[in-house]
Amino acid sequence: MSRAFIDVRPLRTSPVFRRLLIGRTVSVLGSFMTMVTVMYQVWEMTHSAAWSGAVGLAQAVPLVCFGLFAGAWVDRGDRRRIYLAATVGQAVCSLLLALQAFTGHVPVAGVLALVAAQSACAAVGGPAAGVFVPRVLPKEQVASGLALYQVTAQSMMLIGPALGGLMLGWFGLGVCYLLDALSFLVAFHGAFGLPALPPEGEPSRAGLHGVVDGLRFLAGHRVVRGALVTDLAVTVLSMPASLFPLINEERFGGDPRTLGLFMSAVAIGGVAASALSGTVTHLGRPGLVMLCGAGVWGAALAAFGLMRSPWAGLGLLVVAGAADALSVLSRTTIVQTRTPDALLGRVTAAEQIVGQAGPHLGNMRAGLVAGATSGATALVTGGLLCLLAVVWVAAGTPQLRAGVPVPESP
Known part of the structure; x- marks a missing residue:
């Protein structure tokens, strides 16, 4: 019967994986809180369904435009260093979102530009993080590690939007964005202790x-x-x-x-x-x-x-x-x-x-x-x-x- 439950061997055997999982879970929670916050802010600024729909566009277009080029870059260098740089970039975007929320002087296009910039950083960080699990776990535990990634992400998908709504009501836009910035710092800490992770085999051509x-x-x-x-x-x-x-x-x-x-x-x-x-x-x-x-x-x-x-x-x-x-x-x-x-x-x-x-x-x-x-x-x-x-x-x-x-x- 115990084999039916999620395999937690990676948590027991790999401290490195534990840190990665904690950092990723907190970051995903912050991202779902920010998703609600951005949608709420754009709606309050415009009361337009078209502008609200543009939030999804601002998130998707950088991933499509830069994703494959970012993947080629990741396959040429140290994936750890690239991920850390991308995570810092995402945290900076969240801090800028918090600043504009506190000042209230940025037009809606500026908010969407910051969302797009953060998505561009994610287009780089995602492929870099994609090599972590198969490099830190033995092959027979990779599927179990990915299952732990998924169950925590699904849980944050349930908790994040509701928590974001509560934080919005209690503390306002700026605090929600600041919490997201802090979540990226937790993700940074989770990956900071990794060794250098250059590609195994021939690096990507430029x-x-x-x-x-x-x-x-x-x-x-x-x-x-x-x-x-x-x-x-x-x-x-x-x-x-x-x-x-x-x-x-x-x-x-x-x-x-x-x-x-x-x-x-x-x-x-x-x-x-x-x-x-x-x-x-x-x-x-x-x-x-x-x-x-x-x-x-x-x-x-x-x-x-x-x-x-x-x-x-x-x-x-x-x-x-x-x-x-x-x-x-x-x-x-x-x-x-x-x-x-x-x-x-x-x-x-x-x-x-x-x-x-x-x-x-x-x-x-x-x-x-x-x-x-x-x-x-x-x-x-x-x-x-x-x-x-x-x-x-x-x-x-x-x-x-x-x-x-x-x-x-x-």
Whole structure:
């Protein structure tokens, strides 16, 4: 029975991993608090849905524009030093956000510029941090370490927005931004004790050549490519968040309490599945788990689009969140165990782009389809398209279908 719970061996055996996990958890909490704070500030400044939507654009565009180049840079130098520099940059952006909140003299475009600058720093820091777990843990514990990363991130996704709202009400904008800056300092401390982490193998070529080498690897490695295509299918074809208010209005009378539960149900499923991921990580078959999880996500959302009972709908969203959490964990395990270290920065950057930009594209797709038809139609068609895409990936990538075992330590 104990094997069903999340494997905590990395916490027991690696003090370095413990520090990294604490720093990352605190930083993720601060980031979710800031997400709420920025959205609130922009709305208060403009009372415009278009400007509120621009917050997501300011976060996504730097990741897409700079991500692969940042990954190539990461694969040329000391990943520890690059991560520390990027973390300092994010903390400085939070301090500047706090300063403008206290002074009140910056226009909304200036706020979004600071958000974009912080996202550009994250585009560098994310690929650098992507090599930490496989370098500090033995290979048989990598999946367990990633599961611990995920369960803490999912928990902060539940706690962060609510805590951010409370802090806003009690202390105001500036204090929330200052807390985010402090959270980055905790992340800095977590990584400061790492040794130098240069790439193992031939360093990336400079500039566009290094980017092309990374893309060539992705095009040629069927397993890693299949993992990223599966994630695109989940995010672009069946992202449901933008449809929840419409579905709530169409099916459940527009009750805000129901809407709030819908928003939380996916995260609750993700936390529960991550906490009970021990069986999956011990199984050592991330490819098969990823495909099954992505397929269940699509099927559960399609069924949710047909539901008339809010409680049955909540149950399906919990199932969808659990399936997605296991799929994400398995995809990340595949990327970090099947990619050579010298290319890991660039591949992690591509994974970050898919994970960040994909949901924005998926919400836009869902909104367009719902505008032309209905919210239920957008959900059902998106879920079914996701399921078909997963079947297509599975059929074309027998290595994933067979399981893609994680390498074991000698």
